[in-house]
Every structure is written in structure tokens, then in C-alpha cells.
Amino acid sequence: MVFSSILFLTRFLPLVLAIYFIVPKRIRNLVLFLSSILFYAWGEPIYILLMCFTITVDYVFGIIINKQMGAGKKNGAKVSLALAVVINLLLLGFFKYANFTINTVNSLTGAGIAAIKLALPIGISFYTFQSLSYVIDVYRGDTKVQKSILDFGTYVTLFPQLIAGPIVRYRTVAEEMQGRVENKADFAKGISRFIFGLGKKVLLANNAGLLWDSVNALTNSQMSVGGFWLGILAYTFQIYFDFSGYSDMAIGMGLMFGFHFDENFNYPYMAKSITEFWRRWHISLSTWFKEYVYIPLGGNREGIVKQIRNIIIVWMLTGFWHGASWNFVAWGLYYGAILIMEKIFLLRWIEKAPIFIRHIYTMLLVIVGWVLFSFDSFKKGASFLAGMFGLGGYDIINTEFIYLLLNNLSLIIILIFASTDLPKKCIEKVASKEKMAGKFINIVVLEIIFGMCVAYLVAATYNPFLYFRF
Structure with a gap:
């Protein structure tokens, strides 16, 4: 079950x-x-046992570690923590990375080990x-x-943030x-946040995804x-509105x-820089790696060489996650x-450039990064990148590009506008001038967005969620 489904919107959430x-x-x-267990079981009932095992393991180890720390047995608590971490990572590793390991071994050695048939x-x-x-944190x-x-x-199963944070x-x-x-007040804010997130997902991400699929x-x-750039630009907006829309819905339901x-x-x-980009994108994941990996490794406290080592470890793990x-x-x-x-030198140079140039620099690198992210095959990704930069004998533009661009130009303009804080500022400006009028306009906008989303979901068959595979 996904948030952006008629079943969830009209039955599950209202009933809960x-x-x-x-x-x-x-x-x-x-x-x-119980609602969260039902929500999860709707898609994968067998894996409820796995999630409940994780809950039991960490609940028990939390109590053990707390007792050991209270009794001054820090070494014992450290061993208990290590066991908890190992059990959790072994489960994650087996279900998520076992076949990857098998395929890698097979490709390197020709061993022919059979893949494990597990979803x-x-x-x-x-x-x-x-x-x-x-x-x-207990430790x-x-x-x-x-x-x-x-x-x-x-806490672990809470369905608003269970499947995608x-x-x-x-x-x-x-x-x-x-x-x-x-x-x-919180309930009203939650409804507003949820509907805006739903609009991001259904009206923006889904349509950007259709353009990406068309390319x-x-x-x-x-x-x-031009076609290569149009396609990856569509994917750039799809993954942002897809994931941030789900995060908005989760935060809204939490409220x-x-x-x-x-x-x-x-x-x-x-x-205006990649450093700033990662302070703004998937903040909860960046924060987790910073607090539980980067800082324990020494962070930036032990010289530039170890800091570089720590950054490499964190970002290799971030990609692998x-x-x-x-x-x-x-x-x-x-x-x-x-x-x-x-960190070493580039940021000092970038900060001297005009803001417009800094935005271009950042988005160019982000878009190139999404090519690496979107293609499982290095060959396909390399071919796509080559096409973006004029290699491979492609025309700069052609009739297919012009057709797709003209048919999706209004969508692209809306996507660009919606990815900035301008819509929020406009709403806040109206609300600040006339509170009653602002509230009325906000309600009308929410009703329109929700109505359009429901109409889209009833009529459409295209409703993917990119972060399901993570």
C-alpha cells in the first residue's frame, strides 16, 4: 500500500x-x-516476522545495555552494542546485499553460485x-x-514513515x-502538509516520470x-518531487x-554548492551518517588526511545504502x-562567483550525479552521459526533442517554480496581509490539489514510487 493510492486515501487513513x-x-x-502492521502486511505479510525480530532484538539489547551502563559495566555494554549492530547489519546485508555479493563473486571468478530467490x-x-x-543512543x-x-x-513500525522515512x-x-x-492546530497543519506532499507526488513527480519514460x-x-538533457532533467525533478512529496506526507501524518x-x-x-545541497537533500540520512559514522570515526578533528578518509567511507556507505x-x-x-x-579548495573559489554561476555549477553536478544513480548498468549510464555532452554523433536537437519539449514546456516551468521556495513565500505573503482571506485561499488551494490528485489516481495507471527499492 502506498500513500498515493485511492485505497490509502479513502479507506485506510480515514479509518485509522x-x-x-x-x-x-x-x-x-x-x-x-496494529495499523502499521496491517499497512506493512498489505504488501509483504511474511516480512512482518523480520521486522518484529528486529524490534525484539533492539528492545532487548536496549534494556541490557541500560542495565550494564547503570552497573558501571561499560565494556559489557560495548559488547552488547556491538552484537546488536552486527545482528541488524547482518539482516540488512543478507536481504539487501546477498545477491549483489553472489553476482560480484560470479563475475570475478565464474563460480556460478545460484542467486537467492528473496524479495x-x-x-x-x-x-x-x-x-x-x-x-x-541508549549506549x-x-x-x-x-x-x-x-x-x-x-516507534519502529509507525506507518507514516515506515517505508520511506x-x-x-x-x-x-x-x-x-x-x-x-x-x-x-497540528492536525490542520498535518492535513495541509499531507495534501501538498500528495500533490508533489501525483501531479508533479508522476508527470515528470512520464516525460523521463518517453525519452x-x-x-x-x-x-x-537536447533529448538527453530533457530526459535527465525530467528524472531530476521526478526523484525530488517523488521523495520529498512522500516525506511531506509522512511529516503531515505525523502531525x-x-x-x-x-x-x-x-x-x-x-x-549554491554540493556541500549546501547535501545539507538540504535527505537530511535525515545525512544526519544519521554524520552522527553514527562520520563523528565516531573522528570527523574533522584529526587532520585533513583522516577527514578525507572519513568522508570517503561515509559516502561509499551512503551510496551502498x-x-x-x-x-x-x-x-x-x-x-x-x-x-x-x-572542503580543500573548491568552495573558496565558488563562493567568489556570482550566485547564478554557483547555482549552475551545483545543478550541473547534481544532474550528472542522477545519471549515475538512475542507470544500474555502467554501460548505459556512460552512453547517456556521452550523449548529453555531444559524443556519439547525435544532432543537437531534432523533431522528437522539439515535440517533447513543446508538449511538456508548461510542465517544466511548473516543476522549476515548484522546486523553489517561491510558492511558499507567495502563500505566506497572502496569509500575512489578510488572515481570513489567506485561510480561505489556502483551503480552496488544498481542495483543488486534493481533487486533482484523486481524479488523476482514479484515471491513471502510472503511479511509481522510486524509493521503494531502497
């Missing part, structure tokens, strides 16, 4: 909200837990990192141990697991340099239930290399 607010407060976590559990990368952050003393397995299970660290919502206060469907003889999740996107395509394929590792190392250059 109704039950949640009817029952007494003391059993609301139970409602959320990738949806959201395993997200909920594993969430659960791990709890155990690590560090950054959060109190959770003694209720129901409350801990609710944001990655919510336990300490962010620790107090709200029992002491949250649901109110009308990919062209034969070599139909492609042009409806009384939770306050951290932001996951902050207009990354407005960034996204998928069991070498193109993701290459994508991570690509950004690691750019960030190292910006």
Missing part, C-alpha cells in the same frame, strides 16, 4: 484516524502499532537505521531506555511516545543532445497523530570526491 481519536489515549499506541523487504534500510539509532546516554515493547514497536531517531520522538498532545523509449536514431518529525528536504535545488549495485557506490564516491574538493 477515526479509530485513533475514538479510543482512549492509553491504547492509541496499540492502534498505531527485498520494503523499507528495511529505513527501519533498520531507525532501530539501530535507538540502541546506539551513549542520549535517550532513556524504552521499557514498553509496544511503545518501541510503535524520514529516518526518525528515537530521541526525536521519545517524549511523544507517551506524552504527545494532539491538537486542532527512454526513444531509439538511438531518435535521440539528440495528525501528534508526532513532530524532523524535516527531510529544504529546497535542495536552490543550493541506496542499493545493491555498483552504480550506487560510484554515485556515493562521486559526491564524496566533490565534497572533498570543496
Whole structure:
């Protein structure tokens, strides 16, 4: 089940909200837990057992570590933490990376080892990192141990952020697991945030995806340099509105239930450097790697050589987290290399350039990065990059490019506008001048967006979600 489906919008979410607010407060976590289990089981019932095993392991190790730290047995707590980390990473590694390892061994040695026929559990990368952050924070003393397995299970399985984040660290919502206060203001903000996120996903990401698919469907003889750029530009917008739309919906639903999740996107395509881009894109993942990998490795405290080593490790892992394929590792190392250059010398040069040039620099590198990200095959990715830069004998533009551009020009303009903070500023400006008029306009806009999304979903068969594979 996905958020952008008629089933979720018209049945699951309204029913869960109704039950949640009817029952007494003391059993609301139970409602959320059972609803989240049902939500997950809708797509992969067998993997509920895997998720419940992860919950049990980290809940038990959290209690053990807390007792050991309280008794002054720090070495014992360290061993317990190591065991918890190993168990979590072994599960993630087996289900996500076993076939990748087998294929790599086969390609290098010709061993012919049979692949394991297992589907990738949806959201395993997200909920594993969430659960791990709890155990690590208990060891560090950054959060109190959770003694209720129901409350801990609710935290891990919470359906608004279960399958696609944001990655919510336990300490962010620790107090709200029992002491949250649901109110009308947060509920109204949650509905607004959810609908805007739904609009991003359904109206913007899906249509950008259709353009990307249209370009990919062209034969070599139909492609042009302009066609390559048009295609990857469409993918650039698709992945942003797809993922940030889901994050908005998750944050919005969290508010409806009384939770306050951290932001996951902050207009990354407005960034003026790659360093700034990664402060704005998938913030929860960047924060997780910074707090649980980069800083423990020494961060930037032990000289430039070790700092470069730490950046390389973090970005190799960041790429690998996204998928069991070498193109993701290459994508991570690509950004690691750019960030190292910006850290050492490039950022000082860039900051002297006009803002417009800095935007072009950043987006050019981001777009090239999405080529690495989007193609599992290095050969296809290299061929696409070559075409973008005029290699391969392609025309600069042709009739197919002109046709696609003219038919999607209004969409591209809307995508560019919507990827900036200008829509938000416009809404805030109207609301600040006349509060009642602003509220009325906001309600009308939300109703229009929701109505258009429902109409689109009823009529359309194209509704992918790119981050399902992570």
C-alpha cells in the first residue's frame, strides 16, 4: 500500500484516524502499532516476522545495555552494542546485499553460485537505521531506555514513515511516545502538509516520470543532445518531487497523530554548492551518517588526511545504502570526491562567483550525479552521459526533442517554480496581509490539489514510487 493510492486515501487513513481519536489515549499506541502492521502486511505479510525480530532484538539489547551502563559495566555494554549492530547489519546485508555479493563473486571468478530467490523487504534500510539509532543512543546516554515493547514497536513500525522515512531517531520522538498532545492546530497543519506532499507526488513527480519514460523509449536514431538533457532533467525533478512529496506526507501524518518529525528536504535545488545541497537533500540520512559514522570515526578533528578518509567511507556507505549495485557506490564516491574538493579548495573559489554561476555549477553536478544513480548498468549510464555532452554523433536537437519539449514546456516551468521556495513565500505573503482571506485561499488551494490528485489516481495507471527499492 502506498500513500498515493485511492485505497490509502479513502479507506485506510480515514479509518485509522477515526479509530485513533475514538479510543482512549492509553491504547492509541496499540492502534498505531496494529495499523502499521496491517499497512506493512498489505504488501509483504511474511516480512512482518523480520521486522518484529528486529524490534525484539533492539528492545532487548536496549534494556541490557541500560542495565550494564547503570552497573558501571561499560565494556559489557560495548559488547552488547556491538552484537546488536552486527545482528541488524547482518539482516540488512543478507536481504539487501546477498545477491549483489553472489553476482560480484560470479563475475570475478565464474563460480556460478545460484542467486537467492528473496524479495527485498520494503523499507528495511529505513527501519533498520531507525532501530539501530535507538540502541546506539541508549549506549551513549542520549535517550532513556524504552521499557514498553509496544511503545518501541510503535516507534519502529509507525506507518507514516515506515517505508520511506524520514529516518526518525528515537530521541526525536521519545517524549511523544507517551506524552504527545494532539491538537486542532497540528492536525490542520498535518492535513495541509499531507495534501501538498500528495500533490508533489501525483501531479508533479508522476508527470515528470512520464516525460523521463518517453525519452527512454526513444531509439538511438531518435535521440539528440537536447533529448538527453530533457530526459535527465525530467528524472531530476521526478526523484525530488517523488521523495520529498512522500516525506511531506509522512511529516503531515505525523502531525495528525501528534508526532513532530524532523524535516527531510529544504529546497535542495536552490543550493549554491554540493556541500549546501547535501545539507538540504535527505537530511535525515545525512544526519544519521554524520552522527553514527562520520563523528565516531573522528570527523574533522584529526587532520585533513583522516577527514578525507572519513568522508570517503561515509559516502561509499551512503551510496551502498541506496542499493545493491555498483552504480550506487560510484554515485556515493562521486559526491564524496566533490565534497572533498570543496572542503580543500573548491568552495573558496565558488563562493567568489556570482550566485547564478554557483547555482549552475551545483545543478550541473547534481544532474550528472542522477545519471549515475538512475542507470544500474555502467554501460548505459556512460552512453547517456556521452550523449548529453555531444559524443556519439547525435544532432543537437531534432523533431522528437522539439515535440517533447513543446508538449511538456508548461510542465517544466511548473516543476522549476515548484522546486523553489517561491510558492511558499507567495502563500505566506497572502496569509500575512489578510488572515481570513489567506485561510480561505489556502483551503480552496488544498481542495483543488486534493481533487486533482484523486481524479488523476482514479484515471491513471502510472503511479511509481522510486524509493521503494531502497
